[in-house]
Amino acid sequence: xxxxxxxxxxxxxxxxxxxxxxxxxxxxxxxxxxxxxxxxxxxxxxxxxxxxxxxxxxxxxxxxxxxxxxxxxxxxxxxxxxxxxxxxxxxxxxxxxxxxxxxxxxxxxxxxxxxxxxxxxxxxxxxxxxxxxxxxxxxxxxxxxxxxxxxxxxxxxxxxxxxxxxxxxxxxxxxxxxxxxxxxxxxxxxxxxxxxxxxxxxxxxxxxxxxxxxxxxxxxxxxxxxxxxxxxxxxxxxxxxxxxxxxxxxxxxxxxxxxxxxxxxxxxxxxxxxxxxxxxxxxxxxxxxxxxxxxxxxxxxxxxxxxxxxxxxxxxxxxxxxxxxxxxxxxxxxxxxxxxxxxxxxxxxxxxxxxxxxxxxxxxxxxxxxxxxxxxxxxxxxxxxxxxxxxxxxxxxxxxxxxxxxxxxxxxxxxxxxxxxxxxxxxxxxxxxxxxxxxxxxxxxxxxxxxxxxxxxxxxxxxxxxxxxxxxxxxxxxx
Amino acid sequence: xxxxxxxxxxxxxxxxxxxxxxxxxxxxxxxxxxxxxxxxxxxxxxxxxxxxxxxxxxxxxxxxxxxxxxxxxxxxxxxxxxxxxxxxxxxxxxxxxxxxxxxxxxxxxxxxxxxxxxxxxxxxxxxxxxxxxxxxxxxxxxxxxxxxxxxxxxxxxxxxxxxxxxxxxxxxxxxxxxxxxxxxxxxxxxxxxxxxxxxxxxxxxxxxxxxxxxxxxxxxxxxxxxxxxxxxxxxxxxxxxxxxxxxxxxxxxxxxxxxxxxxxxxxxxxxxxxxxxxxxxxxxxxxxxxxxxxxxxxxxxxxxxxxxxxxxxxxxxxxxxxxxxxxxxxxxxxxxxxxxxxxxxxxxxxxxxxxxxxxxxxxxxxxxxxxxxxxxxxxxxxxxxxxxxxxxxxxxxxxxxxxxxxxxxxxxxxxxxxxxxxxxxxxxxxxxxxxxxxxxxxxxxxxxxxxxxxxxxxxxxxxxxxxxxxxxxxxxxxx
Numbered sequence: 031x032x033x034x035x036x037x038x039x040x041x042x043x044x045x046x047x048x049x050x051x052x053x054x055x056x057x058x059x060x061x062x063x064x065x066x067x068x069x070x071x072x073x074x075x076x077x078x079x080x081x082x083x084x085x086x087x088x089x090x091x092x093x094x095x096x097x098x099x100x101x102x103x104x105x106x107x108x109x110x111x112x113x114x115x116x117x118x119x120x121x122x123x124x125x126x127x128x129x130x131x132x133x134x135x136x137x138x139x140x141x142x143x144x145x146x147x148x149x150x151x152x153x154x155x156x157x158x159x160x161x162x163x164x165x166x167x168x169x170x171x172x173x174x175x176x177x178x179x180x181x182x183x184x185x186x187x188x189x190x191x192x193x194x195x196x197x198x199x200x201x202x203x204x205x206x207x208x209x210x211x212x213x214x215x216x217x218x219x220x221x222x223x224x225x226x227x228x229x230x231x232x233x234x235x236x237x238x239x240x241x242x243x244x245x246x247x248x249x250x251x252x253x254x255x256x257x258x259x260x261x262x263x264x265x266x267x268x269x270x271x272x273x274x275x276x277x278x279x280x281x282x283x284x285x286x287x288x289x290x291x292x293x294x295x296x297x298x299x300x301x302x303x304x305x306x307x308x309x310x311x312x313x314x315x316x317x318x319x320x321x322x323x324x325x326x327x328x329x330x331x332x333x334x335x336x337x338x339x340x341x342x343x344x345x346x347x348x349x350x351x352x353x354x355x356x357x358x359x360x361x362x363x364x365x366x367x368x369x370x371x372x373x374x375x376x377x378x379x380x381x382x383x384x385x386x387x388x389x390x391x392x393x394x395x396x397x398x399x400x401x402x403x404x405x406x407x408x409x410x411x412x413x414x415x416x417x418x419x420x421x422x423x424x425x426x427x428x429x430x431x432x433x434x435x436x437x438x439x440x441x442x443x444x445x446x447x448x449x450x451x452x453x454x455x456x457x458x459x460x461x462x463x464x465x466x467x468x469x470x471x472x473x474x475x476x477x478x479x480x481x482x483x484x485x486x487x488x489x490x491x492x493x494x495x496x497x498x499x500x501x502x503x504x505x506x507x508x509x
Numbered sequence: 510x511x512x513x514x515x516x517x518x519x520x521x522x523x524x525x526x527x528x529x530x531x532x533x534x535x536x537x538x539x540x541x542x543x544x545x546x547x548x549x550x551x552x553x554x555x556x557x558x559x560x561x562x563x564x565x566x567x568x569x570x571x572x573x574x575x576x577x578x579x580x581x582x583x584x585x586x587x588x589x590x591x592x593x594x595x596x597x598x599x600x601x602x603x604x605x606x607x608x609x610x611x612x613x614x615x616x617x618x619x620x621x622x623x624x625x626x627x628x629x630x631x632x633x634x635x636x637x638x639x640x641x642x643x644x645x646x647x648x649x650x651x652x653x654x655x656x657x658x659x660x661x662x663x664x665x666x667x668x669x670x671x672x673x674x675x676x677x678x679x680x681x682x683x684x685x686x687x688x689x690x691x692x693x694x695x696x697x698x699x700x701x702x703x704x705x706x707x708x709x710x711x712x713x714x715x716x717x718x719x720x721x722x723x724x725x726x727x728x729x730x731x732x733x734x735x736x737x738x739x740x741x742x743x744x745x746x747x748x749x750x751x752x753x754x755x756x757x758x759x760x761x762x763x764x765x766x767x768x769x770x771x772x773x774x775x776x777x778x779x780x781x782x783x784x785x786x787x788x789x790x791x792x793x794x795x796x797x798x799x800x801x802x803x804x805x806x807x808x809x810x811x812x813x814x815x816x817x818x819x820x821x822x823x824x825x826x827x828x829x830x831x832x833x834x835x836x837x838x839x840x841x842x843x844x845x846x847x848x849x850x851x852x853x854x855x856x857x858x859x860x861x862x863x864x865x866x867x868x869x870x871x872x873x874x875x876x877x878x879x880x881x882x883x884x885x886x887x888x889x890x891x892x893x894x895x896x897x898x899x900x901x902x903x904x905x906x907x908x909x910x911x912x913x914x915x916x917x918x919x920x921x922x923x924x925x926x927x928x929x930x931x932x933x934x935x936x937x938x939x940x941x942x943x944x945x946x947x948x949x950x951x952x953x954x955x956x957x958x959x960x961x962x963x964x965x966x967x968x969x970x971x972x973x974x975x976x977x978x979x980x981x982x983x984x985x986x987x988x
Binding site: 168184 | 552579669986987
């Protein structure tokens with residue numbers, strides 16, 4: 031007999047038939063006449079209830095059917111008389127494939143804290159919360175590929191190990207095969223990286239953008255979706271040392287087209303999750319609502335999770351310039367009452383409190399802020415005609431802050447080289463990047479989106495460590 | 510006016526209309542009455558021919574319309590009178606967005622060697638060959654996600670930086686933030702990795718399998734698709750230091766189900782490429798045929814590229830045990846005539862020449878070899894009842910060799926621990942991996958597929974460096 035997954039059994043298509051079910055026991059409860067075994071196989075958040083009559087299954091026969099055990103069960107799929115489920119299986123045979131000793135199995139019936147579950151990240155997938163989070167993550171990842179595929183983008187695997195260090199996006203991890211106990215030296219006594227694996231000093235990438243731009247100058251539209259790294263010693267709920275990033279680059283795009291694409295993209299992937307993972311999101315919405323009850327009034331979410339997602343996909347994002355954003359902040363009562371910790375004036379990098387005010391208090395929806403002062407943005411962003419600002423855009427989302435950072439890229443060779451020098455970057459080190467301007471350059475644009483930030487936004491999880499399978503953070507590389 | 514891509518223009522849907530086209534000039538030729546400009550935008554291998562009448566466009570006006578320049582062109586889409594294309598654009602306006610100096614632009618009309626193009630990997634996307642290769646790579650990557658999505662698998666991003674070194678899959682790259690010029694030492698004078706970023710010694714992953722197995726014990730079916738690394742000093746056409754791997758892991762699967770899935774998967778993704786990238790594959794087939802003409806008779810492909818792919822998707826893979834494979838080799842004329850360089854006897858690791866004989870000479874189709882001697886396979890493969898072999902499988906493909914390696918996993922705690930010890934692995938270091946056997950373990954299986962190998966197989970490219978955008982190999986981390 032072929033095993034059928036719980037997700038398919040719960041559609042009722044096999045009603046009245048003998049079926050084979052495999053999965054893990056979530057709970058067992060019963061009385062002297064009957065036992066109810068809840069089985070989950072990860073295909074859906076819901077369990078399938080298996081009814082085991084005491085006449086057929088002795089206490090002894092069910093003694094290893096405990097929380098966490100893996101089981102193979104045959105029986106008839108019938109309509110359930112009980113409440114809470116439409117269908118159930120009346121068991122004919124129950125085989126325990128792998129036991130889970132109740133004395134030592136860490137995931138017993140009671141609810142565990144997210145902190146505790148982080149310590150056993152290899153088992154947390156078996157909980158409702160993390161089952162839902164990672165099914166939603168999966169749906170979002172697939173939607174990313176589907177969106178770009180439908181739009182004719184080419185997926186580029188840009189390099190993870192790189193010798194390029196010109197982007198200035200942050201601290202980097204060294205990659206080496208040198209024997210640290212016996213480092214080769216040059217005649218001057220410096221470490222001789224010519225003897226390292228790649229014949230030079232190499233790092234983990236902080237971004238695939240430069241390689242992506244190069245490819246866009248051939249395919250028009252490309253995207254990356256791969257791991258990126260920051261060696262920042264930030265122990266916060268918002269930072270990971272290893273995270274996944276999506277970076278589309280589009281030839282012949284200006285800033286407005288860039289913003290249009292980013293907005294359409296975010297709506298598309300959220301909509302995909304809502305359409306495909308409704309049960310997961312309903313569970314996560316409930317989880318967030320319960321978590322909110324523990325918080326002071328002013329820290330609670332203004333909308334429920336699903337309400338928030340539906341709001342985002344059915345409302346245009348607000349678009350303002352940085353200069354307008356500064357004006358809004360300066361004119362706010364919040365500012366006048368000196369409620370901002372950091373000062374507001376034209377030229378500052380917007381702080382989290384400023385972004386949250388704009389998004390959560392003023393506009394109450396995602397906001398695209400464009401045209402930032404050139405001095406606070408990267409060298410490759412296109413200089414505007416005012417000479418003061420660049421064609422940058424950040425998308426700010428409620429509850430999460432910056433979710434997208436992008437720009438029109440500087441395609442003018444002379445301006446770009448000047449900006450590189452101003453940032454202390456040696457143009458010759460970037461010869462191949464500059465070749466895209468030297469040969470057939472064109473106006474182009476792109477953005478980067480931190481995938482975990484999006485997963486946080488959609489699942490409502492407050493800590494970024496809870497939306498990636500095995501988080502990498504300072505002092506932590508377990509699993 | 511909105512730009513329309515060449516791929517869409519070539520369908521003729523906009524026939525008779527004024528259109529806006531953007532892309533890069535491939536060639537310009539003409540006479541005193543008319544110029545023909547071939548424009549490519551990467552959306553499809555074919556160029557769009559633009560006809561520019563000399564009456565409207567002077568020589569001066571077209572002087573910067575040279576190979577490699579980026580252009581924006583408006584004009585009427587009409588049926589072409591010439592041969593070679595169904596549609597062409599009669600230009601009204603031609604704007605050069607970015608010049609490409611004919612004196613210095615490296616990609617002139619003449620054909621370049623693959624070796625030369627590897628040196629300018631940032632520009633090679635603009636050639637027909639690499640345009641086709643990377644569009645096919647994109648199609649295959651999308652097909653990977655589509656296949657697993659349709660089959661209810663959850664995509665897991667397993668960690669890239671890992672402290673785990675127990676898999677013994679090969680040499681590893683160290684990841685560190687320690688200052689090499691000033692390494693912290695313990696009291697005993699050893700390097701103090703407690704002061705490293707992750708508080709311990711860390712490496713780049715060689716496989717996501719272990720983390721994948723853990724997740725399969727919650728979701729039933731998962732897959733990974735991410736970069737993996739080998740610090741082997743192998744300067745061959747088959748090795749990369751950084752490559753992408755796909756690793757599905759399935760709870761409740763035995764070896765046969767594993768092989769069935771792998772075969773269905775390979776057929777599915779090849780079929781997707783044939784259906785979506787026919788023009789690219791036809792070009793690559795022609796390229797391979799021409800390359801073959803330069804080779805001695807006995808090194809030429811037996812089938813054309815598309816013929817080979819269609820053969821693979823319409824024929825069952827052969828399935829034999831390792832023991833049967835050894836018998837076939839021993840009974841071959843090839844063996845009797847002492848044509849194998851390496852000896853054949855039960856217990857050896859099959860050499861490339863043996864695999865090629867089986868696949869290319871004996872069966873003339875992909876072959877799944879199962880049940881290898883336990884001593885030549887990894888510790889985690891399930892020990893068969895004979896005590897001598899393990900439930901391993903390798904899929905061998907014509908012209909490429911091993912394309913998939915997999916096995917049923919050892920789910921029995923006692924057997925697994927014994928095998929770990931035999932391989933010199935400390936079970937305590939793998940506590941979390943063993944937890945999958947300790948708590949609700951079950952029969953399960955999985956496989957790994959080197960993505961670049963598949964891209965090579967489908968595109969017919971002989972060197973693995975030509976199927977990944979920016980190859981990482983010993984002494985090479987350019988771009």
